[in-house]
Amino acid sequence: MEVKINLRAFLSLCWLFLLLIITLFVSAFMWPNVPPEEHLSDSEETTIPLGNSTSDFDPGQISEGKVLFRNNCATCHNKNMKDDMTGPALGGITERWEDFPSADLFQWIRNSQALVQEKHPRAMSLWKEWDKKPMTAFPNLTDEDLTALVAYIERK
Ligand code: HEC
Structure with missing residues (x-):
């Protein structure tokens, strides 16, 4: 029982x-499905996104960056962003430049030799590490172009 x-x-x-x-x-x-995240839309105001989360880049910027990369950088930098070619793998550049104002990275891409001449610490170590192989200067790239390039390079 x-x-x-x-x-x-x-x-x-x-x-x-x-x-x-x-x-x-x-x-x-x-x-x-309950709380839709909507933080992606306010990223348009950020012109220089370095130091922010890379998930803040919008897809438009990334595809713009892809075209710029293919036309200007792909001859020397691997598009997988992981392996070195004539130039170093670019994945993780925002972290490697995070000790400096974001404008420094933009200046490097526009005219790396000017930064070497100024004895900028990151520029000097790159210059030595890569056997004083000069990178092409891109003085015509605007802040928007460079933001798009960084978005493409650091896309996840
Ligand atoms: C002619 C080859 C060449 C081209 C084209 C080129 N680069 Fe480079 N890049 C290099 C080399 C070589 C280095 C290593 C530093 C040095 O020797 O000047 C470098 C270094 C860099 C760095 C520093 C990487 C780090 O780890 O800090 C960045 C950022 C960069 N390039 C971005 C670009 C972008 C963006 C473009 C296109 C707009 C571009 N490069 C086009 C050859 C090139």
Whole structure:
């Protein structure tokens, strides 16, 4: 008799447990649909995005950067951003330049030799590490172009 009651209690406990699991499952699947994240839209105001999360770049910038990269940089820099070619792999540049004002990285791309002449520490170490192989200057690239290039380079 006692055994039977316990079995019944056990079975109803099992039911409760199953219900709990179903509830957890359902809420786990519903959860991501509840609060839509909308922080992507306010990134347009950022002209110099260095130091911000790279997820703030919008897809338009990235595809603009891709075209600029293909036309200007791809002969020397690998488009996979991971392997060195004539020039170093560019992936992670924002981190490697994070100790300096973001304008320094832009200036490097526009005219790396000017920064070497100024004895900028990052420019000097690149210059030495890469056997004094000069990078082409791109004085015509605007801040927007360079922002797009960085967005493409650091895309995830
Ligand atoms: C003629 C080959 C050449 C071209 C074209 C070129 N680069 Fe470079 N780049 C180099 C070399 C070589 C270095 C290494 C430093 C040095 O020797 O001047 C370098 C270094 C860099 C660095 C520094 C990387 C770091 O780790 O800090 C950045 C950023 C960079 N290039 C961006 C660009 C971008 C953006 C373009 C296109 C707009 C471009 N480069 C086009 C050859 C090139």
